[in-house]
Amino acid sequence: MSGLTPAQARFLGELFPGDGFTAVPEETCAFGADASRLFEAPWAVVRPESEEQVVRLMAWAQEEGMPLFPRARGTNVVGACVPRGGGVVVSTLRMNRILEIDAQDFVAVVQPGVVTADLQKELDRHGLMYPPDPASVRISTIGGNVATCAGGMRAVKYGVTRDYVLGVRAVLPGGRVLYTGGRNHKNVVGLDLARLFVGSEGTLGLLTEITLKLLPKPEATASVLAGWPDTDGALGAARDIFAAGILPAAMEFMERDVLKAVAKVGEVPWPEGTGAALLLRLDGGRKALAADLDRLEQVVRSASPSFLLRGLGAREEEPLWEVRRLINPASFKVAPDKLSDDITVPRSKVRNAVDGIRKIATEAGLTVLVFGHLGDGNLHVNVMHDKAAGEGDRALQVKSQVVELVLSLGGTMSGEHGVGLTKYAHLGKQLSPLESEIMHYIKKVFDFKGILNPGKGY
């Protein structure tokens, strides 16, 4: 079933010797899906180990008009890694070396296949921090994080992946190597090409090296978990926190149905009837943090929570965060299937979003779990359903209604996950024809034959 000609297969087999190339369906199969659970059989999979191989691959692919689908750990939930339409999957996982960590320049230079948590662990030993912390951090890679502009909980204070990419080496279709940006923390020479790659979903070039900006690791962290009878209580407290000039390193929100689900799988600290909770983290110098934690607690207490727990330092904080980690396993107690979204709305519209989503869910007779990064207005919306019970279409309809709602509130259909395949059909609702046109022309500047991850992103 491979779409490759014998000559094409021979070329790839020679360029990627040993198990660097395979077109055996049993082997390529695992590279046809990602966390979206969409699937399309790849024609072949290649596993470059060097930029040189990528250069030859890209020269050949452009010549042949061969679609290439870059892929790392495949944790993408919108199908951005799925080789829709057929072509060769390019796994970056063998380019997985941390090339450099420089504690003076505050940069790390890594290959795209480095797992983000592995980098963070290594940085930890140097007293350094790379802030982006997507939920997938333990399994996803820097290359994948750059392709999607991954965010995470710390974004409210520290920003997203985009804010930490100083430079990239990218091989373009045709095989030319673009090295742009660099290791300087400030650089305003020419257009900002390096950051254009961030969030481009592998459509512009294949990254072989990424230079990241690092920060000094704060001495300590502290957390507060608090709940209210309803969403308004939690949102009011969030407003008060910002109004007090506090910028938390995490501001997570959990809605009623999430709390209920979590209570089913673990011990929970909140009283019956808690309808919304906030999970907050601060970071900073140890002594200062004690004062900041007191202040945060005071602000939150003024918002009359039904309960409040605090923790200073990792050991005390651990049980507070356990709750957050239970959300994913708990969700599958609600229903066996999940359509997950990561909409973002202006912060003042979170209330409208939560109400609207609840209404849509009620009408559809499905449970929708709403939680996430309140500080950014970035909410995860999990439409729980049972495909086997024929609820799949209804779930898709809910997802579609949620997108409409979010856009009507001035939001965006994706704050972190990207567009990939699953949101592609909705693109026209958010991007103007002019935006789309410009994006496609920019794509052509890099990839005029359109061979890189075709049909994704924009």
Next chain:
Amino acid sequence: MSGLTPAQARFLGELFPGDGFTAVPEETCAFGADASRLFEAPWAVVRPESEEQVVRLMAWAQEEGMPLFPRARGTNVVGACVPRGGGVVVSTLRMNRILEIDAQDFVAVVQPGVVTADLQKELDRHGLMYPPDPASVRISTIGGNVATCAGGMRAVKYGVTRDYVLGVRAVLPGGRVLYTGGRNHKNVVGLDLARLFVGSEGTLGLLTEITLKLLPKPEATASVLAGWPDTDGALGAARDIFAAGILPAAMEFMERDVLKAVAKVGEVPWPEGTGAALLLRLDGGRKALAADLDRLEQVVRSASPSFLLRGLGAREEEPLWEVRRLINPASFKVAPDKLSDDITVPRSKVRNAVDGIRKIATEAGLTVLVFGHLGDGNLHVNVMHDKAAGEGDRALQVKSQVVELVLSLGGTMSGEHGVGLTKYAHLGKQLSPLESEIMHYIKKVFDFKGILNPGKGY
């Protein structure tokens, strides 16, 4: 001397009635120069007050192939506002309204002609902060800051203008209006066009509206000023600060000749023989800050400074920062003319940069003042000279040698100011042919006739 035909002048006169249009040399003259002191007489100046006028202007200009030179307060030091080659200067200063400040969404929507300090003052009243603080903040505009990706002292902690631009409305040559990005703090739908405008030096479109991300304003600030006999002492202390996990909101460096110059114009707190100084600022909650300041002081004291002063809160800090403000007036006591640069090097190369620059200066017999944003490796290099004494060429040569030095250290020739005209000749030393090619093709996507600020930036 106007390059406009009578028909062209008539069109502009009708589109911009009253003093919205002028081609009188005595009036246009002031729009021909910027802080680079380069000059070229504009053919005419127009002052749009509405996006509608800009749309009609851009449609007409593309039709006519008329070069347009966007301009705000002209504080640019690299000639990015100078209408080299002739054309119409478009002043954005009448589009100067703050359209919206939203203390819940943490966004401000402004027209390009808003003076940055005016916005900051207004935000202050709402307990909000827009972090970028270029030295020109009291006179430069948001539009200009976006065009150059302005930085400033707070960049070490908070990043630069790029990190705060969420959305833009831009009128493209031909008159189409691109509204891209928005007011969401996270957004990963399609390529990041909004940020492509940041630092593009007015070459892609004319901004009519900018949506900025805001942060809660920290409760208080604190500062430390300390000195050492030599550069190594100061750089060592800077390393220690970061290694202690402290991320200051400003980390300014002043080199020997700067300290000497400042001592000539004001009372200075340092002892004779001080060869380098650090000026540090922290921000945060008031109580926490007292603890953080103690800790910072302790770290700095461990690096054996020859003096150390500290201040908690604006009143105590004021005299410490007075020193920094004296640098500019002091520099003109050294020599009447200045060529100023804003090179950036990886932080570990600051010592090499300072030494190298001193050597170049000594050989040229000129005083070069080195100071700036050490936290980012972003140094201002002022080549002081006396044109009347025939030192102009030597100063230019020093500037050129400094660029070569910086690039040899892996640095960038501009961290904040941009390329404009004055660094244009050096571009080929920093950008690869492939980078330049891609930038020019991207430019063509927006402006295929090349009418917007031609000959600038890349």
